[in-house]
Amino acid sequence: MPDPFWFRVDAVTSFGRSLRDQWYLDPDLTYLNHGTVGAPPKAVIAEQFRLIEEIERHPARFMLRELADTSGEATEPSRLRRAAAAVAPFVGVRADDLLFVENITTGANAVLRSFPFDAGDEIVVTSLGYGGVTLAAEYAARTNGCEIRTIELPGPGAAPHEYVERIEAGLGPKSRVLVVDHLAATAALVLPLREIAEVCHRNGTLVLADGAHVPGNIGLDIESLGVDWYTGNLHKWAWTPRSSGVLWAAPEQRAHLHPTVISWGLDHGLTAEFDLLGTRDPTAHLTAPFAIDLIHSHGEGAVMSYNHQLAWWSGQFLADAWDTPFTTPESMIGSMVTVQLPPRLGGTAADAERVRTELDRQRIEVPVAAGGDRLTLRVSAQVYCDRDDIELLAAAVTALA
Structure with missing residues (x-):
């Protein structure tokens, strides 16, 4: 099939299998599942180990006096605040407003479990939401006397405006908070978050x-x-490195926001609360600036462009190879793409696991999901x-089918 988008990657042709030796990934493994838990390059792991060694040379000084400031009296930024200052421009926030969390499930729990819901409020989720976060919303509803409302969203193939319209139509007068993906995990769709x-x-509904x-x-x-x-x-x-995430809250939502673990930072400001949750390994957060600098060294735009165009091409190529539909708009694809598998491979969760297991035997790592009596496969392009x-x-899939 024609390759109308591949020409854009000419400036970054050094990407591809030639970079595999910069990762610890098994060289005999076809790894197309970067999105699940990530895979940091060797250089990033080396930096993390350097930080571990630095901590162990004087653990008390590093962990108790340098890592975080819970007094507000420090004369220079703490280690975590310096890391936050380096990460903040990468995600588009002010350094003082960036909070580190272990992962987005932790961040979502912090929001949902500290928000002052009233009995009878609705917490709204969508059919594309990540299961762990949806469970956190269900727990928050259960403990606050709230209701859960689920809005059914279309799968791949719908236009961006259809997602906005479905959400608008699905909200009610008691809908207090909507939990919505910016990039849906299983469907691999970039949703029009600003319009939502x-x-x-x-x-009158808030958006997490x-x-x-x-x-x-x-x-x-x-x-x-x-x-x-x-x-x-x-x-x-x-x-x-795993695990490291960020959380940001609009100014009017910060007064009632707290981490799920309360410790020495209480009443010393939001960053102090989130920076010091007790003894934990901080090196993933502290390594984040190095990792982001490494991306910049390859060219942030070049990395994203290569990944996007490989994902976009993959969706078209695989659908053509398997004779399955592929109608997802390019604007809704980032660095991942979901493609429907041949119908003869089945459509149940058991079928999905059977296909995934067989691909694993062939040294191909890729997630397979069941839904709507069909199987889909998600490719992560790195x-x-x-x-x-x-x-x-x-x-491999053609042979299985």
């Missing part, structure tokens, strides 16, 4: 955005999106992947 926030606010897959996947400017809270992972697409990986996957 606008219709929610017209209804799940950006688990966004930092490093597509360009991100959180403050421009108009949401009330945003949480995203750095350990997926931003090459940061700079160590190339067309050869996709062609190998196409052949």
Whole structure:
């Protein structure tokens, strides 16, 4: 099939399998699942180990006096605040407003479990939401006497405006908070978050955005999106070690926001509360600036462009190889793409696991999901992947079918 978008990557042809030796990934493994838990480069892991050694040379000084400031009397920024200052421009927030969390599930729990819901409020989720976060919303509803409302959203193939219209139509007068993905995990769709926030606010509904897959996947400017809270992972697409994420709250939502673990930072400001939650390994957060600098060294725009165009090409190539429909608009694809598998492979969860297991036996790592009596497969395109990986996957699935 024609390659109308591939020409754009000519300036970054050094990407692909030639970069695999910069990752610890098994060289005999076709790894197309970067999005699930990330995979930091060797250089990033080396920096994390350097920090571990620095901590162990004087643990008390590092952990108790340098890591975080819970007194407000420090004469220079703490280690975590310096890291926050380096990460903040990458995600489009002010350094003082960036909070580190272990992952987006932790960030979403912090918001949902500290928000002052009233009995009878609705917490709204969508059918594309990540299961763990949806469970957190259900728990918050249960403990606050709230109701859960689920809005059914279309899968791949719908136009961006259809997602906005579905959400607008699905909100009610008691809808207090909407939890919505910026980039839906299983469907791999970039949703029109700014427009969704606008219709929610017209209804008086606040917006908690799940950006688990966004930092490093597509360009991100959180403050421009108009949401009330945003949480995203750095350990997926931003090459940061596991586990590290960020949380941001609009100014009017900060007074009642607290981490799920209360410790020495209480009553010393929001950053102090989130920076010191007791003894934990801070090195993933502290390594994030190095990881982001490494992305910049390759060219942030070049990395995202290569990944996007490989994902976009993969969707068309695989659908053509398997004779399945692929109608997702390019504007809704970042660095991942979901493609329908041949119908003869089945449509149940058991079928999905059977296909995934068989691909695993062939040294291909890729997630397979069941839904709507069909199977889908999600490809993550990272700079160590190339067309050869996709062609190998196409052949393996064709042989299974």
